Amino acid sequence: MNVNHRLALQRHSEFWFEDGNIVFHAGNTSFCVHRGVLVRHSPALEGILAIPSGYDTNGTEQLPIILQQISEQEFTHFLNWVYHISVPPPPEEQFLVAILKISHLWMISNSTKFAIDGLENLTLHPT
Secondary structure, rough: OHHHHHHEEEEEEEEEEEOOOEEEEEEOOEEOOOHHHHHHHHHHHHHHHOOOOOOOOOOOOOOOOOOOOOHHHHHHHHHHHHHHOOOOOOOOOHHHHHHHHHHHHHOOHHHHHHHHHHHHHHOOOOO
């Protein structure tokens, strides 16, 4: 990662924990979160993180894990769900789709079910 790219990145205002131990980049934003919290939700993610990726990354601020197909907003929605910080009642479609996308990718079955149930409810009971 070159210096110019690094300067363009910003730390997420809510999901940059000083005691976090794994760094992700989504869009132009860095997230420093707790590996244990993510792994508790996704045992499959623990295996994914343990496999050498072949990329120059290790989950630190200097060598973060780049989430190429996940936007900053999608990852923020997902972390709101994982950390139980801000789940809109009832959850909006955009929120549910983000949870479904990342939960499916990281094989988090309870989150996948929550998102599908929520999307079905939106379809059956539109406002």
